[in-house]
Amino acid sequence: MNVKTASVLPLGGLETGPRERGRDEEIYRSLYTAIVEHHLAPGARLPEDALAESFGISRTGIRKVLQRLAHERLIELAPNRGATVAQPSVQEAREVFAARRIVECAALTEIGREPPPVAALDELKRIVAAETDAQARGDKREAIHLSGLFHLRVLALADNRPLSDFLGQLVSRTSLVIAMYGTPLAAGCNRCRHEQLIELLAAGDTAAAARWMDEHLREIEAGCAFAESEPQATDLKRIFAEIAKRPRSEV
Amino acid sequence: MNVKTASVLPLGGLETGPRERGRDEEIYRSLYTAIVEHHLAPGARLPEDALAESFGISRTGIRKVLQRLAHERLIELAPNRGATVAQPSVQEAREVFAARRIVECAALTEIGREPPPVAALDELKRIVAAETDAQARGDKREAIHLSGLFHLRVLALADNRPLSDFLGQLVSRTSLVIAMYGTPLAAGCNRCRHEQLIELLAAGDTAAAARWMDEHLREIEAGCAFAESEPQATDLKRIFAEIAKRPRSEV
DNA sequence: AGGCTTGAGTTTGTATACAAAAGCCTTTAG
DNA sequence: CTAAAGGCTTTTGTATACAAACTCAAGCCT
Incomplete structure (x- = not known):
């Protein structure tokens, strides 16, 4: 989508700006990823x-990104x-969980009674497969990311941009919630579950799909241990250097 | 809520900054009001x-406000x-209408089966009364504002901050939609309608309230004539001077 | 005559400088 | 030895300057 030039330059780049557009989008992406994948702990x-x-x-460029993240409530300003x-x-x-239940369940009952196009169902199956693989490898971060992506793509069936953007925010914040209160085992039971939803969608049973989603979200919430957590110091440069060199799973 | 100092100073103020905090909040408010009350036409x-x-x-301070408005999709950047x-x-x-139907109806069914507290119902009645008054005076802008406020306060019964913020955005954008496609008569039939919803809420019939809301939103949408509109030139200084001196209805 | 190019003028993008506020540490008095 | 007060350092808030990009229009070439 964006230019994606070879901007992995020495990081201490001499020239002031490589002039490629979408530079701050890339910075936003890095910070966003660092937060939702728990490289930056809440409170950092x-x-x-x-x-x-x-x-x-x-700093001028940074502030723009920071304000965007603040509006999405991923950071506090x-x-x-x-x-x-x-x-x-x-x-x-x-x-956040209550909002997700309301939005995701209601959207599910709203989508047409006939089953979604096969292309959409195939994409969901591919995501679940990748999720299974990530869990098998013990890659918790990728698993969480793909789990969120699954919910996002399911809501995309409603074909409603404002709603999709809103759920994107809620999913990000869910990631923060899990960083603070989540128990390690909570994320584990998603695999088999997500497959069930695909079957319900394929059968066109939207009412059952909505009920399933409600229960699913309640289970995730129940898997959280709502107690306090403590901040921790972080070294920013190392974190972003690692994120930059990581392969990016398609959005 | 905020300090609200006597910042109606000569506007050509000599000292660089009056140092009161919330200055840019006030600027945001002015721009926001100018847009949702149709002082600034779409495309301006x-x-x-x-x-x-x-x-x-x-310009530094302006850009911050502009970015906030852009994130709320009231302006395009x-x-x-x-x-x-x-x-x-x-x-x-x-x-936008579809998202409102989903969110507002689902939230209505989610609120407890017992009727809302009387204080909340009284507030809704007060809003409807003010709405009636505004329509009697032919004050279309105030009527639209109060109509949006009514929907917002109804959703506040769900006691969910993310959802309320989201609906706030949708209501603002509805105002823009009406500015572009709205017919003058569409806003007229809200008075009697809103009273009906209060009765359903008082009776604790959440299912009927949700059905009512769905139909209500569809009627508003049906009242729009979806055709093209053309931009128009505007003089900013006069607009904001008028907004600043207008009395502000609470919230 | 029409389309393309080039120029001035306007508007945004970005960095930097300076000022104000908050946090932190030292110092001093009880 | 503790606690408060003061200055010092760090960090943010804001303005301004300069550079790049776009707009629009006039002129030139085909």
């Missing part, structure tokens, strides 16, 4: 200077205090 | 220079082209 401070240096641009990775409270966590 | 250009001069701050008031396409308009 994000000083503008450090970020600017890490990405080789000035306190006046004169700067940015920190958001730490959703227990109440916020429950509200 | 919003040059940073002109806005900066109008509000007496530099084209690279190297600047900001314009969003012009939702017909498809986007329909998606």
